[in-house]
Amino acid sequence: MKESGRKQSAASPCAACKLLRRRCAQDCVFAPYFPADEPQKFASVHKVFGASNVNKMLQELPEHQRGDAVSSMVYEANARVRDPVYGCVGAISSLQQQIDHLQTQLAIAQAEVVHMRMRQFSSMSSGGGTAGNSPENVSPSSRHTQTQPIMSLFTMDILHQKSK
Numbered sequence: 001m002k003e004s005g006r007k008q009s010a011a012s013p014c015a016a017c018k019l020l021r022r023r024c025a026q027d028c029v030f031a032p033y034f035p036a037d038e039p040q041k042f043a044s045v046h047k048v049f050g051a052s053n054v055n056k057m058l059q060e061l062p063e064h065q066r067g068d069a070v071s072s073m074v075y076e077a078n079a080r081v082r083d084p085v086y087g088c089v090g091a092i093s094s095l096q097q098q099i100d101h102l103q104t105q106l107a108i109a110q111a112e113v114v115h116m117r118m119r120q121f122s123s124m125s126s127g128g129g130t131a132g133n134s135p136e137n138v139s140p141s142s143r144h145t146q147t148q149p150i151m152s153l154f155t156m157d158i159l160h161q162k163s164k
């Protein structure tokens with residue numbers, strides 16, 4: 001794959017050298033990552049980071065990490081071009097808000113589960129008459145250990161019977 005990339009760039013300059021109007025050398029650091037048929041990739045990265053900074057950043061990385069570095073720089077640069085104020089921080093903070101929102105919903109759902117278990121427990125222990133009246137009967141530790149181990153013992157039992 002690298003071979004064909006080099007042959008191509010020997011014939012025509014890579015997208016970076018074309019934009020910078022310079023000769024694309026055999027060892028051009030941009031050539032493997034900025035093919036001539038995708039000029040927009042280098043244009044964004046050049047606009048946001050500057051060609052010499054991109055060059056420096058790539059030189060400082062081992063070759064096997066340069067492809068990923070270019071992908072993330074292109075992503076960041078495109079986000080900055082699209083949103084000059086927040087760039088990719090806009091996407092990060094909106095995802096962070098979604099996480100906060102989903103965590104709140106999860107906490108509410110978990111609280112409802114605990115509430116329902118407490119009601120079930122108290123209706124079982126008091127014959128169903130006074131559901132929800134004695135949540136004190138369920139200590140945090142017994143509430144926590146009650147369902148899961150019973151479930152797994154039960155399924156283990158089923159598996160045991162099946163294997164016989």
Ligand SMILES: [Zn+2]
Pocket residue numbers: 013014015016017018023024025028029030031
């Ligand atoms: Zn080049």
